Structures are given as C-alpha cells and as structure tokens.
Amino acid sequence: MPxxxxxxxxxxxxxxxxxxxxxxxxxxxxxRIGNKGILPMRAAALHTKNLHxxxxxxxxxxxxxxxxxxxxxxxxxxxxxxxxEVGMLAARSIALRYGMQIFHVNHAVAHIEITSHMxxxxxxxxxxVSGGNSQILAIADEPYKHYHVYGETFDIGVGNMLDSFxxxxxxxxxxxxxxxxxxxxxxxxxxxxxxxxMDFAFAGLMTNAVKMLKSHALKDVxxxxxxxAFSMLCEAxxxxxxxTGKRELIVCGGVAQSARLQEMxxxxxxxxxxxxxxxxxxxxxxxxxxxxxxxxxxxxxGARHRLxxxxxxxxxxxxKVALEWK
Amino acid sequence: xMELISEGAEARIYATSLLGKDAVVxxxxxxxxxxxxxxxxxxxxxxxxxxxxxALASLAGVKAPVLLLVDDFDIYMSRVRGTNLNRxxxxxxxxxxxxxxxxxxxxxxGLMHAAxxxxxxxxxxxxxxxxxxxxxxxxxxxxxxxxxxxxxxDLLLMKRSLPGRAFSSFMKGYRxxxxxxxxxxxxxxxxxxxGRYQTRTLxxx
Numbered sequence: 001m002p003x004x005x006x007x008x009x010x011x012x013x014x015x016x017x018x019x020x021x022x023x024x025x026x027x028x029x030x031x032r033i034g035n036k037g038i039l040p041m042r043a044a045a046l047h048t049k050n051l052h053x054x055x056x057x058x059x060x061x062x063x064x065x066x067x068x069x070x071x072x073x074x075x076x077x078x079x080x081x082x083x084x085e086v087g088m089l090a091a092r093s094i095a096l097r098y099g100m101q102i103f104h105v106n107h108a109v110a111h112i113e114i115t116s117h118m119x120x121x122x123x124x125x126x127x128x129v130s131g132g133n134s135q136i137l138a139i140a141d142e143p144y145k146h147y148h149v150y151g152e153t154f155d156i157g158v159g160n161m162l163d164s165f166x167x168x169x170x171x172x173x174x175x176x177x178x179x180x181x182x183x184x185x186x187x188x189x190x191x192x193x194x195x196x197x198m199d200f201a202f203a204g205l206m207t208n209a210v211k212m213l214k215s216h217a218l219k220d221v222x223x224x225x226x227x228x229a230f231s232m233l234c235e236a237x238x239x240x241x242x243x244t245g246k247r248e249l250i251v252c253g254g255v256a257q258s259a260r261l262q263e264m265x266x267x268x269x270x271x272x273x274x275x276x277x278x279x280x281x282x283x284x285x286x287x288x289x290x291x292x293x294x295x296x297x298x299x300x301x302g303a304r305h306r307l308x309x310x311x312x313x314x315x316x317x318x319x320k321v322a323l324e325w326k
Numbered sequence: 327x328m329e330l331i332s333e334g335a336e337a338r339i340y341a342t343s344l345l346g347k348d349a350v351v352x353x354x355x356x357x358x359x360x361x362x363x364x365x366x367x368x369x370x371x372x373x374x375x376x377x378x379x380x381a382l383a384s385l386a387g388v389k390a391p392v393l394l395l396v397d398d399f400d401i402y403m404s405r406v407r408g409t410n411l412n413r414x415x416x417x418x419x420x421x422x423x424x425x426x427x428x429x430x431x432x433x434x435x436g437l438m439h440a441a442x443x444x445x446x447x448x449x450x451x452x453x454x455x456x457x458x459x460x461x462x463x464x465x466x467x468x469x470x471x472x473x474x475x476x477x478x479x480d481l482l483l484m485k486r487s488l489p490g491r492a493f494s495s496f497m498k499g500y501r502x503x504x505x506x507x508x509x510x511x512x513x514x515x516x517x518x519x520x521g522r523y524q525t526r527t528l529x530x531x
Contacts, residue, residue, distance in 0.1 A: 188363045197447065197467065231360040238357075239335040264359040271358070 001070035005292025008087030009079025013047040015058040016288030024062035026289040044082035073295025076104035077316030084312035103295040108318040114290035115252035119277025125246040130253035131159035145323040151198025161202040186223025250277045256284040301325035348405040379468035386441035388434040408456030432499025444476035478513035
C-alpha cells in the first residue's frame with residue numbers, strides 16, 4: 001500500500017505519494033519569496049492554508065483515497081520552526097484519525113535518498129547543497145549506519161549566500177537561479193576563495209561580492225561569485241572523492257538544480273572515473289515525494305516511530321540519524 | 327616519462343632526479359571544471375606559498391624535504407624514502423621508537439608555530455619515517471600566520487588521528503619546542519568545545 005509524505009521545512013509545502021519506490025504524486029505549493037527572503041510565520045500560515053487542497057490534489061493524481069494510504073512521513077527538521085510544525089501537526093492528525101503508522105524524517109536524508117534512488121546509486125559520495133545546508137557526506141558504519149559529514153560550510157549555506165546576494169543586488173525575485181541568469185556573458189574578477197581541507201566558508205565571499213557591486217558590472221560580479229562558490233564546492237568534493245575512494249558522486253538539494261554546478265561536478269567525477277548522478281529538478285527542490293520515499297523504506301524495514309517522538313527539531317543534524325533501512 | 331608516486335586532489339608527485347640527486351616533483355595540474363583565470367591563480371599562488379612554507383620550516387629546524395627548484399606550478403624537492411607514520415601506526419611499531427618519533431613531530435609543530443606558520447594538514451599521513459628520523463611532508467595547506475587558531479588546528483588534527491597516550495608524548499615534544507604552547511593548548515580546548523563539529527570524530531586516512 002502507498003505511503004504519504006509531507007514536507008514543509010521552508011518555502012515549499014510538498015505532498016508526495018510513493019508506492020514501492022514508484023512516485024504516484026508530488027504536489028507543491030510555494031511561498032513567494034520576493035525580495036524579502038522567507039518570513040517564517042507567513043510561510044507557515046500559507047502552508048496551513050494550502051494543506052488541504054494540496055493533499056486532495058495529490059490523492060486525486062494518484063487515484064487514491066486517504067484510506068488507501070498505509071503510513072505517513074513528515075519532515076522533522078532541519079528547517080524553520082513554524083513551517084515544520086505545520087507538517088508535523090498535519091501528519092500527526094492524519095495518522096491518529098486514520099490509524100496509520102507515522103515516521104519522522106530528516107530533511108537532508110530525504111534529499112539524499114531520493115537522488116540515490118533515482119540515480120540507482122548504492123554507496124555514493126554526496127554533495128548536498130541547499131539554502132541552509134552545504135555538506136559533503138557518505139555512509140559510515142560506526143557507531144551505527146549514518147551519513148557521516150566529511151566536509152561542510154563553516155558559516156552559511158551556498159543557497160543562502162546566493163539568495164542574500166540577490167536581495168542586496170535588488171533583484172525582484174531573489175533566487176539563486178536569478179543570479180545564474182544575471183551571470184550570463186560576465187567575465188571573471190578575482191574573489192575571496194576559502195577552502196580548508198573538505199570544509200568551506202561563504203559569508204566573506206558574499207560580503208565581498210556585495211561591495212563589488214559598487215565598482216563592477218552586475219553580470220561580472222554575479223558570474224564571478226557563482227564560479228568562485230561552485231569551484232570551492234568542487235575542490236572540497238574532489239578531495240573527499242579521493243579520500244573515500246567512492247565510485248559514485250551525486251548532488252542533491254535546491255542548488256543542485258544549477259546547470260553550471262552539474263556541469264562542473266560532472267567534470268570532477270570524470271577525472272576520477274566515478275559515475276555522476278543528479279535527479280530531475282522537481283526532486284532537487286524541496287518536495288513531499290522524498291519524505292514519502294524514506295517513510296516507505298522505514299515502514300518496509302519494520303521500523304516503528306513513537307507518536308511522542310514525532311516532534312520538530314530545527315537543528316536536526318543529518319549525522320544523528322540512524323539509517324534503519326540500510 | 328617520470329614515475330608517478332602519488333596522486334592527490336590537487337597535484338601529482340613524480341619521482342625524478344635533479345643534478346644527479348634523488349628528487350620528486352610536485353606538479354599542480356589544471357582543473358577543467360573551473361575558469362582559466364581562477365585555475366591559474368590558485369595553482370600559482372599555492373605553489374608559491376607551499377615552497378615558501380617548506381623553506382621556512384627547514385630554516386626553523388624542522389626535518390623536511392629540501393627545496394630544490396620552484397617553477398610556475400612545480401616544486402622540485404629532495405626525495406625522502408621511508409614509511410608513512412600512518413602505516414606504522416596500523417602495522418605496529420616498538421614503543422620506544424614510537425615515543426621518540428612522537429616527541430620529534432611534536433617538537434616540529436612547536437618549531438613551525440614559533441616561526442609563525444601552521445602546517446594546515448598535520449596528520450600521521452604527512453609524516454615520513456626514515457630509520458628513526460621523522461620528516462614532515464606536504465606543505466600544500468600551510469599558512470604563514472601568527473593566528474593561534476590556525477596553530478591550534480594543527481594540534482587538533484593530530485589529536486584526532488592519534489591514540490590518546492600517543493598524543494601526550496606528542497605534546498611533550500611540543501611544549502619543549504614552543505614557549506607559547508599554553509596559548510595554543512587552551513585554544514585547542516575551546517575549539518573542541520564548539521558544538522557543531524563534535525559529531526565529526528570519524529578518523530580517516
């Protein structure tokens with residue numbers, strides 16, 4: 001029987017339905033960011049308002065009724081508190097009302113799992129890049145099976161950096177993809193480059209880029225910012241690829257939608273004869289299907305999550321999660 | 327064709343000879359993924375910084391390969407033949423010999439820090455042991471700085487890669503060689519208390 005997943009950690013409310021790894025529905029309702037970033041309370045209010053219609057539409061698309069659903073999963077964190085609570089409360093209510101099993105899911109794990117699933121990767125090195133997170137991970141066995149963080153940002157996530165730059169540059173829609181559009185035809189200016197082993201930092205780079213807007217053309221600054229940031233990620237990833245000796249490299253999370261980043265990582269993996277994989281963009285941005293997928297894996301593995309553990313955790317670390325289905 | 331000895335993420339190391347002496351060349355190769363200007367700048371800056379660090383460490387009294395020649399992206403240095411300390415730790419080594427090596431590499435860290443530089447990747451994998459003499463290799467991530475933080479990170483990396491008792495031998499050598507060792511030690515303690523990275527204790531390589 002199918003499993004339902006609710007994702008609401010940030011700007012997107014996602015409802016996904018998965019049956020045996022097949023995605024039957026992947027509905028999304030997005031909060032419009034504009035030039036102000038995400039206002040958590042407003043985003044949460046919008047998710048609450050959209051919840052019923054998104055759920056109904058997902059069920060319709062899958063040709064199912066709510067009673068056909070076997071279990072439900074939701075995003076426990078990391079994310080914005082008020083937004084996470086909407087998904088958590090909805091999942092708990094549905095689980096109680098219809099007597100379903102409920103599973104809490106880590107947002108990062110969900111991103112990684114859906115990409116692994118779609119790329120048929122077994123044991124990949126993972127670059128997870130989104131607004132709030134930028135990490136290099138791979139599965140480790142000790143002390144329990146989990147995604148070990150080999151490298152990560154010392155300060156802000158790469159997506160957050162691109163969004164903040166877009167806001168400061170006065171973009172009407174302050175998104176990373178708008179920075180990519182602005183970068184077309186730009187030429188390279190030197191920028192601060194911070195990689196330490198497999199870790200990296202973006203805050204200084206962003207401040208510098210914003211200052212450069214006063215003295216340089218926007219397209220040159222946008223181009224150089226993007227090239228510098230992505231090169232940093234690639235260098236750290238390449239180092240981790242050599243260290244771990246993994247034969248597969250995947251990229252996931254919102255920033256994985258960038259065609260340029262995909263191209264660069266393809267070149268990194270080709271240099272070490274590793275297979276490179278990325279999911280279709282629908283599954284790189286936040287979505288409910290990835291949560292449903294992990295919930296289904298948990299269910300099939302015989303895991304049980306107690307209702308009282310089904311809370312939210314804004315700073316839920318990916319390396320704290322035991323991969324119960326592996 | 328030169329014989330490839332090892333390949334890292336940034337560079338390849340080949341065996342060669344220079345003026346009839348056994349030597350290696352560390353060659354930073356271009357990366358196709360990044361734009362040409364950035365690629366060129368990173369490779370040439372890092373080659374220069376590494377050569378400078380290698381020379382400075384030798385002057386400070388650290389046993390390290392001898393710097394022979396620097397080109398745009400190439401560093402020629404004397405070849406140190408021996409066993410990597412990491413391998414020695416795995417395969418076992420007599421306690422007396424290990425103690426001496428640990429004190430020596432502790433002292434090397436102290437000498438580098440006294441000369442206001444940090445190695446940047448100070449792990450057993452970057453220590454070569456020849457006979458009973460330890461040599462420090464790979465200054466690719468070295469920084470010339472008086473910052474306590476960078477120096478403390480050298481200690482942290484070594485601490486994470488060594489068994490507890492081994493690290494205390496290491497620190498004995500360090501304290502003797504560096505008069506301001508207290509400062510780096512107390513920074514090491516404060517870095518270890520920073521929450522975010524507490525879970526990152528998997529020992530690797």
